[in-house]
Amino acid sequence: MELVCPAGNLPSLKAAVDNGADAVYIGFRNETNARHFAGLNFSDRQIEQGLAYARRNETKVYVAINTYPQADNFAKWQSAVDQAAHYAVDALIVADIGVMEYAAGKWPELRLHLSVQGSATSHEAVRFYAEQFGVQRAVIPRVLSVKQVAALVDNSPIPIEVFGFGSLCVMVEGRCSLSSYVTGQGPNTFGACSPASFVRWTETDDVLETRLNGLLIDRFEKNENAGYPTICKGRYKVNDVTGYAIEAPTSLNVLPILPELLRIGVAAIKIEGRQRSPAYVGKVTTILRAAIDACRDDPDGFRPDRVWLSELSALSEGAQTTLGAYQREWQ
Amino acid sequence: MTTARLSLGPIQEHWAKEKMLDFYRTIESSPVDIVYLGETVCSKRRSFRHQDWIDVAERLQAAGKEVVLSTLALLEANSELGYVRKLCTNGRFTVEANDMSAVQLLAGKTRFVGGPSLNIYNPRTLSKLVELGLFRWTLPVELSKNALAGIQQEMPPGVEAEVFAWGRMPIAYSARCYTARAHKVSKDDCAHCCIDYPDGLMLSTRDNEDFLVINGIQTQSARVHNLIHELGDPTALIDVFRISPQSEHIEQVISLFDQVRSRSMEATEAVPELRRFSASDLCDGYWHDEAGMASCIQARTA
Numbered sequence: 119m120e121l122v123c124p125a126g127n128l129p130s131l132k133a134a135v136d137n138g139a140d141a142v143y144i145g146f147r148n149e150t151n152a153r154h155f156a157g158l159n160f161s162d163r164q165i166e167q168g169l170a171y172a173r174r175n176e177t178k179v180y181v182a183i184n185t186y187p188q189a190d191n192f193a194k195w196q197s198a199v200d201q202a203a204h205y206a207v208d209a210l211i212v213a214d215i216g217v218m219e220y221a222a223g224k225w226p227e228l229r230l231h232l233s234v235q236g237s238a239t240s241h242e243a244v245r246f247y248a249e250q251f252g253v254q255r256a257v258i259p260r261v262l263s264v265k266q267v268a269a270l271v272d273n274s275p276i277p278i279e280v281f282g283f284g285s286l287c288v289m290v291e292g293r294c295s296l297s298s299y300v301t302g303q304g305p306n307t308f309g310a311c312s313p314a315s316f317v318r319w320t321e322t323d324d325v326l327e328t329r330l331n332g333l334l335i336d337r338f339e340k341n342e343n344a345g346y347p348t349i350c351k352g353r354y355k356v357n358d359v360t361g362y363a364i365e366a367p368t369s370l371n372v373l374p375i376l377p378e379l380l381r382i383g384v385a386a387i388k389i390e391g392r393q394r395s396p397a398y399v400g401k402v403t404t405i406l407r408a409a410i411d412a413c414r415d416d417p418d419g420f421r422p423d424r425v426w427l428s429e430l431s432a433l434s435e436g437a438q439t440t441l442g443a444y445q446r447e448w449q
Numbered sequence: 450m451t452t453a454r455l456s457l458g459p460i461q462e463h464w465a466k467e468k469m470l471d472f473y474r475t476i477e478s479s480p481v482d483i484v485y486l487g488e489t490v491c492s493k494r495r496s497f498r499h500q501d502w503i504d505v506a507e508r509l510q511a512a513g514k515e516v517v518l519s520t521l522a523l524l525e526a527n528s529e530l531g532y533v534r535k536l537c538t539n540g541r542f543t544v545e546a547n548d549m550s551a552v553q554l555l556a557g558k559t560r561f562v563g564g565p566s567l568n569i570y571n572p573r574t575l576s577k578l579v580e581l582g583l584f585r586w587t588l589p590v591e592l593s594k595n596a597l598a599g600i601q602q603e604m605p606p607g608v609e610a611e612v613f614a615w616g617r618m619p620i621a622y623s624a625r626c627y628t629a630r631a632h633k634v635s636k637d638d639c640a641h642c643c644i645d646y647p648d649g650l651m652l653s654t655r656d657n658e659d660f661l662v663i664n665g666i667q668t669q670s671a672r673v674h675n676l677i678h679e680l681g682d683p684t685a686l687i688d689v690f691r692i693s694p695q696s697e698h699i700e701q702v703i704s705l706f707d708q709v710r711s712r713s714m715e716a717t718e719a720v721p722e723l724r725r726f727s728a729s730d731l732c733d734g735y736w737h738d739e740a741g742m743a744s745c746i747q748a749r750t751a
Contacts, residue, residue, distance in 0.1 A: 186568055186571070187570065187571050188570055188592070188596050188599055189572050189596065189599025189603060190595075192572075214574060215568075215574040215577050215578070216570075216571045216572070216573030216574035216576075216577065217573075219573060219574075236549075236568075237549070237568070240524045240530050240548075240550040241530075242530060242533075242549075242553040242554055243524070243549035243550040243552075243553060246549050246553035246556070250577075260624070261523065261525060261623065262624070263525075263624075266526060269527055273527075288623050289621040289622060289668070290523055290622045290624075292568060293522075293523075293566055293622050294620070294622075295590065295618075295620040295741065296620055296621050298735070298740070298741055299591075299618075299741035300741075301740050302734070302739050302741070304591065306568065306570070307570070307591065331740060333654060333660065334654040334655055334656045334658070335654075336655070337655050350621075352654075353655060354653060354654060354655065354660065354661075355653045355655065356627075356631045356651070356652050356663065357631055357650065363631065364623075364625075364668075443625070446635065446636075446637055447635050447637075448624075449624045449625045449635055449637070
């Protein structure tokens with residue numbers, strides 16, 4: 119089982135490589151990838167340095183070109199594909215059919231992985247991308263229970279990669295327009311969810327309010343930890359009850375079910391978090407590396423180490439973790 | 450140019466069987482041209498069995514409607530895939546593919562329609578799907594008039610463009626059922642509680658702004674998307690205007706769209722009427738490259 123780690127910049131890439139990543143994934147400095155944040159991602163020079171570093175350490179480099187171009191900007195995605203091909207990266211992580219068709223036609227040697235943004239949740243959907251564009255691996259949205267992942271792995275024509283740790287999209291990736299509904303910019307077209315430029319923090323007396331493009335996402339008392347105003351992690355009123363109607367701030371953590379994921383034949387585990395610090399990437403990579411190795415050595419006897427779990431919780435949103443949809447009760 | 454057609458989208462919420470039968474009886478004599486039928490949100494909803502859908506499809510077809518069977522937008526269980534396969538091989542009615550599983554099952558075998566939850570954002574993607582049998586598609590709700598124009602400039606001939614012209618927009622899907630969550634139970638224990646919310650369950654901000662509508666695993670915009678102005682615009686390159694079902698006043702909404710289509714009413718005259726039959730404020734931001742919840746035409750004409 120391959121460990122795929124996030125690298126939002128060169129120091130993060132080095133932290134992932136140094137701490138045991140089998141592969142790192144990166145993006146260019148524009149909206150062609152789903153972490154289009156200010157100050158993040160790789161310039162040409164940095165990509166060259168990153169590739170050299172990863173190759174010296176026998177770590178693969180994947181490039182995410184996983185947002186959806188439109189008629190007037192398709193050329194930008196094309197040149198991102200060309201650039202990645204020019205660097206002979208180990209795989210492209212792609213979501214858009216047009217981009218895939220371009221990449222498969224122009225660069226037949228270039229390996230393609232279906233991005234989570236491609237929203238494939240069944241083996242027939244995965245088969246579509248494998249048959250049409252020769253896609254060789256699919257990253258699946260965080261919506262299936264473990265049993266359903268097992269059925270998908272069994273029936274899929276290509277290997278399956280799942281999310282293992284990090285911020286939790288509770289909506290199907292690639293099909294969530296919450297952010298664009300509020301701000302005009304969302305993951306599919308702009309490469310960012312709840313973009314920072316729309317965020318306002320307002321402190322009045324004893325209350326801190328977080329707003330996104332003017333819309334109230336949450337309100338915090340002095341004794342509460344204020345979270346970033348991601349729409350799906352806000353508090354709202356439903357049937358006169360105020361609370362986390364969609365999901366509380368929390369991170370995904372699969373360590374408790376790692377032996378099962380290994381047993382059912384998941385090909386790779388991905389850590390979310392290109393927007394996180396190099397220290398975060400280094401720490402999470404270290405723990406996941408140790409966990410996967412321990413699990414591989416003794417799947418039946420594997421128990422997640424308590425120290426790992428508490429360290430991961432400390433790095434999580436809201437200082438708590440969940441198995442998310444892998445566990446049916448969560449759904 | 451030919452006159453635009455009106456379509457009725459699939460019922461997105463969970464209604465009781467009698468209500469659905471009554472609803473489609475009304476539609477038989479309405480001026481919509483195309484009717485999309487089927488459960489697109491949650492496979493646990495069973496007011497209608499397969500044969501009930503086919504019965505309604507036959508009646509609507511006999512009434513002169515083009516009938517299309519819509520597939521589930523989010524597939525999780527193999528049983529759900531099995532039903533999508535059954536729809537895709539029905540052999541009689543056109544199918545609207547709402548995820549790539551359905552596309553895979555239809556591709557190269559029969560002509561099909563692409564639903565709004567397929568990510569068709571550019572002409573290259575559209576052309577590829579047309580090559581595989583797609584002949585009509587609904588623009589993803591978050592795309593604008595400019596995006597549509599861009600696609601149409603390079604669109605293969607004969608392909609029909611449909612837009613989500615009236616109703617609360619589906620803007621997210623999840624494994625989790627938020628209606629069940631509001632009832633403090635998990636999806637497996639939902640007891641079909643969404644049947645109590647025929648127009649979904651309102652989610653408001655803490656300062657009481659209506660924001661989203663919960664409909665099981667689907668999240669909708671609270672605001673009602675309205676593109677009736679485009680129907681009054683002869684230069685608009687839209688073949689089909691989709692009206693999304695609502696539990697009340699659908700006849701009036703369809704009638705207003707029909708009157709604007711036939712030029713017996715101006716769009717600006719229809720809007721105050723539409724507001725009376727709308728469950729919430731209107732919006733059209735996406736169409737104008739703004740935030741989806743924005744109301745651009747209203748702001749301009751106010």
